[in-house]
Amino acid sequence: MENIDRPIIVPWDFTPVAENAFIHAVRFSKSKNSEILLLHIVSDSKEIEEKEKSLAEACEKLAKDHGKKPGFVVQTGSIFHAIGEVATERKADMIIMGTHGLKGSQRFFGSKALKVVVSSKIPFLVIQEKPRREKMESILLPIDFKSGNKEKANWIYYMARNFDVKFTIIKGKAKDKGFKRKLRSNMNYIETYLKTHNVDYELVTATGKGKFKEEIVNYAKENDFDMIMIMATRDIKITDYLFGAPEQYVMANEYNIPVMCVNPRPAKIGSGFRASGG
Numbered sequence: 001m002e003n004i005d006r007p008i009i010v011p012w013d014f015t016p017v018a019e020n021a022f023i024h025a026v027r028f029s030k031s032k033n034s035e036i037l038l039l040h041i042v043s044d045s046k047e048i049e050e051k052e053k054s055l056a057e058a059c060e061k062l063a064k065d066h067g068k069k070p071g072f073v074v075q076t077g078s079i080f081h082a083i084g085e086v087a088t089e090r091k092a093d094m095i096i097m098g099t100h101g102l103k104g105s106q107r108f109f110g111s112k113a114l115k116v117v118v119s120s121k122i123p124f125l126v127i128q129e130k131p132r133r134e135k136m137e138s139i140l141l142p143i144d145f146k147s148g149n150k151e152k153a154n155w156i157y158y159m160a161r162n163f164d165v166k167f168t169i170i171k172g173k174a175k176d177k178g179f180k181r182k183l184r185s186n187m188n189y190i191e192t193y194l195k196t197h198n199v200d201y202e203l204v205t206a207t208g209k210g211k212f213k214e215e216i217v218n219y220a221k222e223n224d225f226d227m228i229m230i231m232a233t234r235d236i237k238i239t240d241y242l243f244g245a246p247e248q249y250v251m252a253n254e255y256n257i258p259v260m261c262v263n264p265r266p267a268k269i270g271s272g273f274r275a276s277g278g
Contacts, residue, residue, distance in 0.1 A: 004071045006034065006091050006092065007035045007071070007092055008028055008035070008093055008094050009083070009086065009087050009094070009096070009122075010022050010036060010037070010095075011039050011079070011098075011116075012040045013040070017127075017128065019062070020098055020128070020129055021097055021127050022036065022038070022066065022096075023131060024096050024125065024130075024131055025070075025096045027131055027135070029068060032162055034093055035070070036071070037072065037092075038059065038070050038072040038073070039083060039086055040055055040072070040073075040075070041074075041076075041079045042075070042076055043076065043077075044076070047074075048074045052074050058072075059071070073086065080115050080116055083095065083120060084116075084121070087120050088121065092122050094122065094123055094124075095123070096125045097117075097125070098126075098127055098128065099127070099252060113126060113252065114232075114247060114248045117232060117247075117261050117263070118232050118263055120263065121263055123260055124260070125227075125258055125260045125261075126258065126259045127256075127259075128256040129256045131258075136163055136226045137226055138168065138223075138224075138226050138227075139159060139165050139166070139225065139227045140168050140216065140219065140220045140225045140229070141170065141201075141228075141229050143169055143170070143172065143183070144171075144172035144186070145172070145174050145182035146182075152231055152262060153189065153190050153193040153194065155260070156193075156201075156229070157193075157194075157199060159229070160197075165227075166200065166202075167200070167202075168202050168204060168223075168225070169201055169202070169203045169204070170204050170215070171204070171206065173207075173208030191203075206219075213249045213250055216228060221255040226257075228253075228257055228258070228260070229259075230250055230251075230259060230260070232247050232261055
């Protein structure tokens with residue numbers, strides 16, 4: 001196991017989608033001078049030696065092709081737990097994972113990706129394709145009535161401080177009086193936080209004519225956003241995996257827009273929270 005602390009972790013399965021994730025990791029690593037760690041999961045320890053040889057070869061090729069040599073580690077266990085465990089142990093800044101979306105026979109993988117994401121306190125960037133630009137320029141931030149939205153403010157500041165991007169908040173619509181009150185509370189909190197921390201942003205409101213998750217994705221596509229940042233549902237249930245939580249739809253969006261997914265912490269976090277998970 002290579003001694004790399006606070007890395008960007010890329011789950012690695014030797015596929016083109018995993019290499020796309022690595023290319024995103026290279027872009028992020030330039031802003032923070034971070035190391036990249038490829039993580040391959042095996043179910044049997046007998047596979048470790050063979051996979052380590054393959055990973056060593058992959059690292060050399062990635063260095064040649066993309067100008068950044070990653071470290072690597074092979075871990076036994078389930079992908080639903082091992083990725084989060086290694087990320088926590090290494091105090092990873094971020095996990096960048098490729099997914100095959102919700103198309104055809106790959107649909108079940110969309111639910112698997114969600115299950116992997118919610119297993120970790122470290123934020124996931126879920127991607128499908130290579131970055132469209134050399135430098136990330138814009139992030140779309142959906143805000144609705146859910147309680148976890150307030151925690152997103154810390155990650156907005158983290159991205160602003162480290163990557164100098166433009167933020168647009170898209171505010172959902174609510175008909176229920178209780179939901180309207182919660183939405184207003186979330187917006188007041190987010191806007192106060194951003195103004196206090198001198199983060200520039202603009203605000204737009206969803207039309208409410210369709211499902212909010214669909215409006216998010218369509219607005220991101222129409223306005224050429226580099227990323228969507230969402231919160232995962234706290235205590236997600238098995239029915240969400242089976243029938244499709246909103247996060248699952250956004251993560252595996254048909255336009256292949258990268259999605260940063262942050263998991264709500266069980267306790268309230270203050271403004272002193274260190275966004276890299278420590």
